[in-house]
Amino acid sequence: MKILLAGDSTVANCPTQEFPMSGWGAHLAPLTYTWAAVHNFAKGGASTESFRSEGLWADLLAAAGPGDLVLIQFGHNDQKKQHLAARTGYAANLRTMVAEVHAVGAATALCTSVERRHFLDVPSSDAVLEESLEDYPEVVRELALELGVAVLDLNAWTRCLYLGLGPDGSRELFCHFAPGGNAHWPDGLADNTHFSQHGAALVAGEVARQLGGLGYGAKQRLAGTTAGRG
Template identity: 65%
Template sequence: MKILLAGDSTVANCPTEEFPMSGWGAHLAPHVHAWAAVHNFAKGGATTESFREEGLWQALMDTADAGDMVLVQFGHNDQKRQHLVADAGYAMNLRRMVREIRGRGASPVLCTSVERRNFHGGVSVATLADYAEAVGGIADDMGVPVIDLHDWTSRLYAAAGEEGAAAYFTHFGPGTHAHWPEGIADNTHFNQHGASLVAGFVAQRLREFRDGFHEAIKVALEVG
C-alpha cells in the first residue's frame, strides 16, 4: 500500500540548501518501509487552497489507489489567510478532501497541525489550537481517524522546557552552519531530530489504524 502526504513545509521534504531543516514527512519512510511506500506531496507555504490550485492535490489523487492512506496536515499558512480561518474555509476544504479521498477508495487520515515553539513566561502557549479543534470536529462528523500532532508536539515542548525544545528546531548562531551563515532561530520548522521524532509518532499511530482495520476485517469474516 501507499501512504500519500498532503501538507505544508512542516510535512514536506525541504530543499537541500535548507538542511538540516526538515518536515516530518521526509522521515516517515524508514518507519513504515516494511508495509508501505511513502509519497510526499507536501510543499512549503501551502494552504488547503493553494495545494489544490497548484495541482498538487490532483497529482496526489492521480497516485491514490483503493486501500492507500492519505494523510492531510495543514493550518500554518491557512492561518495567515482571512478566508481560510479554522471554522470556515479551512474546514470546508478539509471536508472536500476527505470526500474525494474516499471517492478514490483510499482512507483519509487527518493530522492536527504540529505546534510552534512558542513560550511565554516559561510556559508553552498554543498558536494553532483553533485549527486543531476544527480537525477534531470534522473527524467526529465524518468518522475520520485523527493523529493529534498538535497535542503531542505541545506536550513534547512543555516536557523539554523553553530552552530544551529549541533542540527540535532549526537554530544556529551566525557562522556556525554553511547553509545559514547569518544564523537562524526558526521556531516553526523542525531540524532532522525533531522531524524524526514526529515521524516516529505518526508511524506508531498509522500502525494502530492498520492493525485495527485488519482486526475488523477478521472479525467480520468470522461473523459472516
Template identity: 55%
Template sequence: MTYHLAGDSTVAPMKPQESPMSGWGQFLQAHIDAPVRNLAFGGATTESFLSSGNWTELLSEVSMGDIVIIQFGHNDQKQPELAARSGYTDRLRRMVADVHEQGALAVLCTSCERRWFDDAGQLIPTHGDYPNAVRDLAHELDSPLIDLTAFTSWLYEDLGEVESTRLLSHFAPGEAAAWPDGLTDNTHFRVEGAERIAAYVARSLRAIERQGGDQPAKGSQVVS
C-alpha cells in the same frame, strides 16, 4: 499500499539548500514498511494545495487501500477566507471525500505546534480554533485523527524551553551553510525534530490500522 502526504512545510521534504531544516514527512519512510509519496510544500494552504494541482497529482496515484495523511493550518490561519470553521474545513472536507472516492483512507492531522514560550516558561498555543476545527471535522466524518498539536505541545513542554530548541531550526553562526549568520526558527524542524515527529506519526498510523482504520469512514480514531 502507499502512504500519500499532503501538507505544508512542516511535512514537506528537505530542500538541499535549507538542510538540515526539514518537514517530518522526509523521515516517515524510515519508520514504516510501505512506500511514501510526499507532495507537501512550503507555504501550502488547503486552497493552494488544491489550486496548484498538487492535490490532483496526489489523487492520480491513490489506489484502493492506500492512506492519505493531510495536515494543514499553519498558513491557512493567515488568510481570512480560510477561517477555521469555513474555508479551511470546507476544503479538508472535500479532500476527505475525494480520498474516499478512491477507496482509500484519509487521516487528518492537527498542526504541529510552534515552539513559543511565555516569560513563565509556559508554551503558548498559536493556532487558535484550527486544531479544534480539525478534531470536530474528524468526528463529523468518522475520519481517523492524529493530534500533532497535542503531541508537539507535550513534547516541547516535557523537554523544556531550553532543551526543546534541539528539535527546531535553531542554528548557531556557521553551523548550517544555508544560514551562515545563524537562525532562530520556532516553527520549522531540524532533522532531530522531524525524525521525532515522523516516528510518532508512524506509531499512530500503526495504531489506527490495528483499530480497524483500514476502511474509509470506519470510525474516528484519535491518537494523541
C-alpha cells in the same frame, strides 16, 4: 499500500539548500517500508487552497487508489488567510478533500497541525507554551468525528513534547543556528516553526506509532504474508 502526504513545510521534504531543516514526512518512509511506501506531496508554504490551485492535490489523487491512506495536515498557512479561517474556508476545504479521497477508494486520516515552539517569557520552571494555532487543531478533531475518519493528534503530542523538554531542551527540535554555525544558514537562524532533522524524526516516529494504534502496519504485513503462501 501507499501512504500519501498532503501538507505544508512541517510535513515536506525540504530543499537541499535548507538543510538541516526538515518536515516529518521526510522521515516516515524508513518507519513504514515493510508495509507501505510513502509519497510526500507536501510543500512549503502550502495551504488547503494553494495545494489544490498549484496542482499538488490533483497529482496526489491521481496516485491514490483502493487500499491507500492519505494523511492531511494543514493549518499553519491557512491561518494567515482570513477566508481560510478554521471554521469556514479551512473546514470546507478539508471536507472536500476527504470526500475526494474516498471517491478514489483510499482512506483518510486528518492530522492536527504540529505546534510552534512559542514559549511565553516566564521562568523556565513555569513554562507556558502559547497555543499558536488557535482553533485549527480543534476543528480538525471535530471534522474527524463528523466525517468518521481517523485523526492523528500531532498538536497535542508536540505540545506535550515541548513542555516536557522545556524552553531550552526543546530548542534542539528546531532550526537554531548561530551566525557561521551552519553552511546553509551563514547569518544564523532562530526558527521555532520548522524542525531540525532530530525534531522531524521524532514527529515521524509518533506518526508511525499512531498509525500502528489505528491498526496499520500489522494487518498489512499479515496480508502480505498470507498472499505469499499461495
